[in-house]
Amino acid sequence: DVVMTQSPLSLPVTLGQPASISCRSSQSLVYSDGNTYLNWFQQRPGQSPRRLIYYVSNRDSGVPDRFSGSGSGTDFTLKISRVEAEDVGVYYCMQGTHWPFTFGQGTKLEIK
Amino acid sequence: EVQLVESGGGLVQPGGSLRLSCAASGFTLSNYWMSWVRQAPGKRLEWVGNVKEDGSEKYYVDSMKGRFTITRDNAKNSLYLQMNSLRAEDTAVYYCARGGGRDVYNLGYWGQGTLVTVSS
Numbered sequence: 179d180v181v182m183t184q185s186p187l188s189l190p191v192t193l194g195q196p197a198s199i200s201c202r203s204s205q206s207l208v209y210s211d212g213n214t215y216l217n218w219f220q221q222r223p224g225q226s227p228r229r230l231i232y233y234v235s236n237r238d239s240g241v242p243d244r245f246s247g248s249g250s251g252t253d254f255t256l257k258i259s260r261v262e263a264e265d266v267g268v269y270y271c272m273q274g275t276h277w278p279f280t281f282g283q284g285t286k287l288e289i290k
Numbered sequence: 291e292v293q294l295v296e297s298g299g300g301l302v303q304p305g306g307s308l309r310l311s312c313a314a315s316g317f318t319l320s321n322y323w324m325s326w327v328r329q330a331p332g333k334r335l336e337w338v339g340n341v342k343e344d345g346s347e348k349y350y351v352d353s354m355k356g357r358f359t360i361t362r363d364n365a366k367n368s369l370y371l372q373m374n375s376l377r378a379e380d381t382a383v384y385y386c387a388r389g390g391g392r393d394v395y396n397l398g399y400w401g402q403g404t405l406v407t408v409s410s
Contacts, residue, residue: 217396229398238398272397275392279396
């Protein structure tokens with residue numbers, strides 16, 4: 179199975195400051211069709227996960243533009259340009275290229 | 291509005307069975323892969339399995355293969371997860387989600403989850 183490794187696992191951030199989460203896969207996530215199936219999810223306390231980003235860098239509808247995704251191959255990053263209080267929660271990367279699809283361990287973002 | 295509502299969770303003894311349901315609304319179920327994803331207490335998300343639009347293809351994570359079965363009834367706008375031979379380590383919140391193939395829809399919408407507790 180493809181192992182997804184996130185860092186850091188805990189991310190204390192001051193309101194208004196940027197935040198960055200790294201996600202690395204044990205194999206390239208480029209599929210035979212040329213697409214890279216890498217998603218990012220946010221899980222706020224007590225809520226279901228919500229998809230933020232698909233195909234590495236495409237924001238879902240309704241996701242603030244302070245969230246951005248980048249990367250290629252095996253290295254990916256989720257960035258928040260200016261953290262707001264509502265961003266508190268756990269962030270997961272997920273690969274949808276190789277079956278079984280797998281998630282990272284999660285990065286817990288908290289306000290400092 | 292897309293809505294996914296799971297039901298059927300509860301307390302079950304080790305070795306027992308449970309059937310989860312997911313009622314879909316706000317979209318045409320037959321147009322999408324569907325998936326089950328679970329989350330044990332304090333743990334990361336874990337894929338359970340997925341099923342193609344017409345039910346002709348299904349994939350399961352190895353640890354659940356042979357014990358879990360995903361079915362769907364597009365006419366009833368419903369997805370199901372039959373879980374047999376349950377173990378303590380199957381204790382988790384089980385989510386149904388829209389999508390599950392290699393496309394833009396993958397896990398774009400989630401239900402609220404239903405808790406399954408396997409304990410004697």
